[in-house]
Amino acid sequence: MKYYTYFxxxxxxxxxxAKAYDWSIQAVSxxxxxxxxxxxxxxxxxxxxxxxxxxxxAFCLASRDLALAEKTGLDMVTPCSACYVIFNRTxxxxxxxxxxxxxVDESLAAGDLKYQGTVKARHMLDIITTDIGYDAIxxxxxxxxxxxxxxxxxxxxxxxxxxGFDHTENPQSLDKLVASLGGEPTTFPLKTxxxxxxxxxxxxxxxxxxxxxxxxxxxxNGAECLVTVCPLCQTNLDAYQSRVNRKFKTNYKLPVLFFTxxxxxxxxxxxxxxxLNKNIVSSNEVMERVYNPISYMTTH
Amino acid sequence: xVTETKANTFIDEICALPGGEGIKVCIQxxxxxxxxxxxxxxxxxxxELIAMAxxxxxxxxxxxxxxWYCLSCYMCTVRCPRGIKQTGLMHAFESLSIQAGLVHTKxxxxxxxxxxxxxxxxxSLPELWFMARFYLQTNPFHSLRMIPVAFxxxxxxxxxxxxxxxxxxxxxxxxxxxxxxxxxxxxx
Numbered sequence: 001m002k003y004y005t006y007f008x009x010x011x012x013x014x015x016x017x018a019k020a021y022d023w024s025i026q027a028v029s030x031x032x033x034x035x036x037x038x039x040x041x042x043x044x045x046x047x048x049x050x051x052x053x054x055x056x057x058a059f060c061l062a063s064r065d066l067a068l069a070e071k072t073g074l075d076m077v078t079p080c081s082a083c084y085v086i087f088n089r090t091x092x093x094x095x096x097x098x099x100x101x102x103x104v105d106e107s108l109a110a111g112d113l114k115y116q117g118t119v120k121a122r123h124m125l126d127i128i129t130t131d132i133g134y135d136a137i138x139x140x141x142x143x144x145x146x147x148x149x150x151x152x153x154x155x156x157x158x159x160x161x162x163x164g165f166d167h168t169e170n171p172q173s174l175d176k177l178v179a180s181l182g183g184e185p186t187t188f189p190l191k192t193x194x195x196x197x198x199x200x201x202x203x204x205x206x207x208x209x210x211x212x213x214x215x216x217x218x219x220x221n222g223a224e225c226l227v228t229v230c231p232l233c234q235t236n237l238d239a240y241q242s243r244v245n246r247k248f249k250t251n252y253k254l255p256v257l258f259f260t261x262x263x264x265x266x267x268x269x270x271x272x273x274x275x276l277n278k279n280i281v282s283s284n285e286v287m288e289r290v291y292n293p294i295s296y297m298t299t300h
Numbered sequence: 301x302v303t304e305t306k307a308n309t310f311i312d313e314i315c316a317l318p319g320g321e322g323i324k325v326c327i328q329x330x331x332x333x334x335x336x337x338x339x340x341x342x343x344x345x346x347x348e349l350i351a352m353a354x355x356x357x358x359x360x361x362x363x364x365x366x367x368w369y370c371l372s373c374y375m376c377t378v379r380c381p382r383g384i385k386q387t388g389l390m391h392a393f394e395s396l397s398i399q400a401g402l403v404h405t406k407x408x409x410x411x412x413x414x415x416x417x418x419x420x421x422x423x424s425l426p427e428l429w430f431m432a433r434f435y436l437q438t439n440p441f442h443s444l445r446m447i448p449v450a451f452x453x454x455x456x457x458x459x460x461x462x463x464x465x466x467x468x469x470x471x472x473x474x475x476x477x478x479x480x481x482x483x484x485x486x487x488x
Contacts, residue, residue, distance in 0.1 A: 010424050010425040010427070010464065011427070013424070013464050014460075014464070015424070015426070015460040015462055015463060015464040016427065016460070016464075017427050017453060017458040017459060017460075018458075019457065019458070041466055041467050041469075041470035043420075043423045043424065043466060043470070043474050044419070044420040044423060044424050044425050045420075046417070046420050047416070047420065047425075048372045048391075049412070049413035049416040049417055049420075050413075050416065050417045050420050050421075051391050051395070052367075052391045052394035052395055052398075052413050053394075053395060053398060053413050053414055053416075053417040054395065054417060054481075054482075055317065055318070055391070055392075055395050056481045056484060056485075057417070057421060057478055057481050057482065058417075058420075060477050060478060060481045061420060061421070061474075061478075064473070064474060064477055085372075085374075093318050093319070096318070097318045100318050103481070103484050104481075106480060106484065107477045107478070107480040107481040107484065108477055109480075110476045110477055110479070110480035111473035111474065111476045111477040111480075112473070113473070113477070156371070156372070156373040156374055156375075157372070157373075157374065160373065160374035160375065160377065160378050161374040161377045161378055161385070161387070162374075162378060168378040169375075169378065193337065193373070194337050194371045194373035194375075196371065197371045197372065197373075198412070198416070199369075199371060199409060201412050201431060201434060202407065202408040202409040202411070202412040202434075202438075203369070203407065203408070203409060204442075206338065206341060206369070210337060210371075239449055239452060239453055239458075240449065242448065242449070242452075243449065277456065278456045278457065278458060279456075280452050280453070280456065
């Protein structure tokens, strides 16, 4: 059994839009003997926007969570790439800029908290591929993916600016994970290019252009679905796929799964547990392909 | 001489922000601009913005639309041969621009960021209310076009009407921390 403090972040909380990510993480963790203890009374990490509006306030938001997590003595794992960057950036900056640290310390003290800087903030993909490993994953596979062609989409922040996990521009962990489930990771030249992030809200046209490029790259390389490691990437690619189709007169119907949902499918867990029905583009064909490969082949 | 004094002040202002000090070592190779997915939309490219800042063009830099097109994808940061945290510089330009009241008027991103930060400081981001409020505040017409997307999310329970709340104790702790931070007057 491996133990971690779990920081779901707003999107993966029970009120968030990426519940399915959380559910599939819980289900897959059970299979892999990972024990996740949710951080008590956590607050939003501040994400990217807060730092652009009020830098000190943003560092304080993240530091409160880090200070709470430090009491547990465990590594803190988050499924969200934005939370992952914010916590690591905060750790790095607090070490690098003593003056900033003094200000954060003083602010935390107003809430009776102290942060020594010892918490390791890690991404769920890192935990699963590094701490658990591909062999252990392979040994749990009950329904191999039968060569399902999966575009491994890392997005930006799980690998950049880079906090010691995988390569900043040509990462391999998700590719290897797909292969260990019996799937075929497709060539995906844009696998670490941006989906538009939160600018999907303020500058939709710009973000749809970027999302369109990703879908085009995935489809043209034969992908039957995409996997993501970030709630925001999933929302942009999945919920806005119809907007891309409308804008570019395309007809993409590419399911966009959280990587833990894909793992759950290969582990033989049922779709409901994994929250597959929460995805907007249906993943029925993916399930059909895995569960009834022969009838799927004859009808497609 | 006036320009020089101005430049020194603006450079000092940038360098005082965590991550801002890198601006001094830029060699204007343009790698950041070449790596930026949105450079073509910016009135000044990322490398130009650095050159302008070093020339003391405070007002022009802070009223530019460039930093508001930054996606925080960090491609420039990992490729910079001088190790400049270019994304951090963009964030620094953003917060200085807000402080100086020089925010570019044709992009909605600053409004979105402010609203986002408002909710974050309450403890958690309620996705539905954040988006609804943003669209109604900036472009009610666009919110009509968003109905199908919102409906699909709502139908699948992905837009919660309820927002997540901290415990009363957790909330007062957070507010005490943020109030203190505010009294300290921002990151230096």
